[in-house]
Amino acid sequence: MRKISLLLLLLTALSASAQAVRKYSNEFMNIGVDAAALGMSNAVVASTGDVNSGYWNPAGILKLEDKQVALMHASYFANIAQYDYAAFAMPIDSESAWGVSLIRFGVDDILNTTQLIDDQGNIDYNRISLFSTADYGATFSYARRLKIEGFQYGVNAKVIRRIIGKFANSWGFGLDVGLQFDRNDWHFGLMLRDITTTYNIWNIDEEEYAQIAGAVEGQNQELPESSEITLPKAQLGVSKKFEFHNEMTLLAATNLNMRFEQTNDLISSSFVSIDPAIGFEWGYIDMVFVRAGLGNFQNVEQIDGTKKVGFQPNVGLGFKYKGIQVDYALTDLGDQSAALYSNIFSLKVDLGIFR
Template identity: 60%
Template structure:
């Protein structure tokens, strides 16, 4: 089991997938369609260029659970304007599965079962991000860059360190149309793995004749591009609506609704209704996938998402019921987040 975990999770073509989960319950409620409209501390993840809209110190926290509570997903972020033109932000992400049974020494050399030899370990992914955003001389155009350090650890068996960069921009027209683009892993993020040979030997002895070769020690994360268009409307007095359409692009063939050998595109659509910017109702649809049925036909699936939020002065609390992993058929997660704007309390 542990060998499969190491090879299946740590050493795969699509590496660092935990960095694609997303952050902020408000964004999850909109189906993650926020690349163009993101304009707060959470922009450090969605679009660093949006950090230029942060007018004072902001902080954010989020907690979610995955696989019916087996996986814990936590996030914290902080943003502060440097001056009228630029903003600095940092964030921390942890995604972990704790208390996994280590049964590599369950059976001793004489073939006896000894349950006292069972121990526990964790498979944990960490990411530390530092972002910088700046307004450009072109009216309405902002840019942002995000550097990330990634640390992944699978008990005492293996661990890795990696580094990568994201780049982004946002543009707002005079008619308040908003456009955004986020290029993740623009430098091809890498992870260099260190494998404990002694611990790995235990796996080889525990499963004779299987998985004898040590996994590769270097994995790369291909660049991904996200593009979004957003527009806000006044529905009627005191009620407003935010709409956005995003295109999430990978340079590989997948089950996405639009897919070729070179590029796959997964669209996302989000709506947010608000009353006086105090109470929020959100819906979103994403993860459009094509599947081949047993009879040879094809089926298209999608994932709806739902969210609500409330803001009073400088505190905003949001909730979303969403499929955070964007994997069809998996159970939905309850996502909670809070955002604090210090400017309201000065």
């Protein structure tokens, strides 16, 4: 029954922008990758320096010493939606590096019941069909050192492909730019996402759309707007790793996630809204890691009209041995925010171990 109701949700999503260009799109690209980063509440823009940097800050792939691959899987909405990620990155020379990554967020085997009742009013279960809805994001990253010592930059070119069964599909394109600066064991990072306002163009099958629109009583039969944009966002980060004599380390990091519109974020104005995040990673002999973080700070309005601050706590564990790293994250530990619990696993491998 939950998958049946998804059909109506998809119809609503298509129709929500019938009068204007949609300004919120491609939200699946904001979920995040790498259980290690998610365990720190995504506060990694300054510290990231591996294959996953193509997502968090492409400047970070310059810190790679060899080829590296990463995989991640997560389930959302009571295992209805599946989120998968794969990435590869490698240095070109001492001054540059490149990488590529792919994200898929999809719901499969959704029941299409629009043809359940035939023209004579008879129910025929053989008329039920299945379809899938999936969002794909392919990112191509390039990074290079600047002539100023400690500075490096990276650029992402993104291709977005979104499919809703036979009803509609779209293509989108966008750019990200990232900067990192290292000085005296302090690390600073700036990530500008969708700086050109990622633009999606939808192709809607009028005949198929008419069938699902007609299946909902009172539904607007007009085709929804075929264009949508993703507004720019910025992330500013600072981090520092502390090393202790007993082979233990502590990485402390913070992010300021900025959107250039008024929202329910902790700091909100008509020009910019800011959602802070903080993360910690305790490490022992660069083999065992324990992580924790707080993020997604929101002003949540209560039933009585008052507001309270909601936030999302995350925790995680990691284990690395001879170039193979396995990480786990539990996002939204507790009942502080409206986000759903998610168990996330990721794998990272240095391909140099096979040489």
